[in-house]
Amino acid sequence: MNQLAVNNQSLIFAFLLVLIAVFISYREKLKLSKDIFYSIFRAIVQLVLVGYLLKYVFQVDNRWLTTVMSLFIVFNAAANAHKRNPNQYKHYWTSLLAIFVSTYVTMGVLVFSGAIKFIPSQIIPISGMIASNSMVAIGLCYRNLASLFRDQRQQVLEKLALGADAKTASLPILRESIKAAMQPTIDSAKTVGLVSLPGMMSGLIFAGVDPVHAIKYQIMVTFMLLSTTSLGSIIAGYTAYRNYFNEQLQLRREKK
Structure with missing residues (x-):
């Protein structure tokens, strides 16, 4: 090599x-x-x-130490995603749930399918790759939720006044926020190979791996990132929107 x-x-x-x-x-x-x-x-x-x-x-090469390192990455990613949430009534567990599920569902499929092995040299880098992309997507979802709830506050109040529940009143905002969170990953998938040679593919080529084999790994990564950003955005969005309402399902005002 x-x-x-x-x-x-x-x-x-x-x-x-x-x-x-x-x-x-x-x-x-x-x-x-x-x-x-x-x-x-x-x-x-x-x-x-x-x-x-x-x-x-x-x-x-210890399984327990590998697991601890992977969890450290996930908890740290959740903390950073939590910081990016502009909502004053936010909860850390919302970010943790979204990143934990999106990371380990995606990685679980890869491990059980044999695409990767449960060894530190594969689990830890993949954990970082998945959790970081999920973190970015969730951060985008949070920012769009805050912006749209502020801009469309009157529309939400009108829907609530007409008898809609919190989820129904928030649905257009939720859909737009999730869409905005996933869009960068979708755009990246459209141009991969034509505009950019992403990190894993470039690293394998640098290491002397046949480009055809490197492409297979990059296709796997593309599927992986689309999965984790969609799962993370949906879980974060459908959990975080509730923080904009109080116990009486009234739209909260921002603290001064």
Whole structure:
């Protein structure tokens, strides 16, 4: 197999690309330089720590430790999705339920079908890939729910006044939010191979795998991501919309 040559000199030259972004931020007065440097520093620290941790986990090859690492990814993804929810009455368990179910239903199918094995070198990366995409989709769903409930507040109140229950009054908002959450994944699936060569496929090709075999893995990943984003968005949407109503099924006002 081909070996990638990423040495310190390569990293230094790659860092120059970051300085281009910093220069543009400074020139255009975007005030992003501090955030760029902070994000780079944080990414380096996190990746180094995770790299050594994964090296240890892969060497130990213990099922319980693999499960703990996978759950850590899911709980962390749920925490980040929870933070992205603008609703003041939000609950962490909503995000956790959506990401937990979408991640492990999808991954369970892959394991039982034999597509992947229950070993740390496969379970942990796949867990991260699935949970992160579910997290992004759920975050989009939350933001659209908040925006649409604010913009369509009067329509929802009118439906409630005419006798509709909370779910019926919220259904158009729910559908639009779920659609918006899934759209980036759908658009990505439309252009995969023509516009972009995604991470798994590119990584396998870099590693020397036959492109035809790499394509099979990427098709599997595409199916996997469509599954997890749809499950995550639907579970999050149909659970989170209830937080916009009180116990009497009245539409809540935002706290000041």
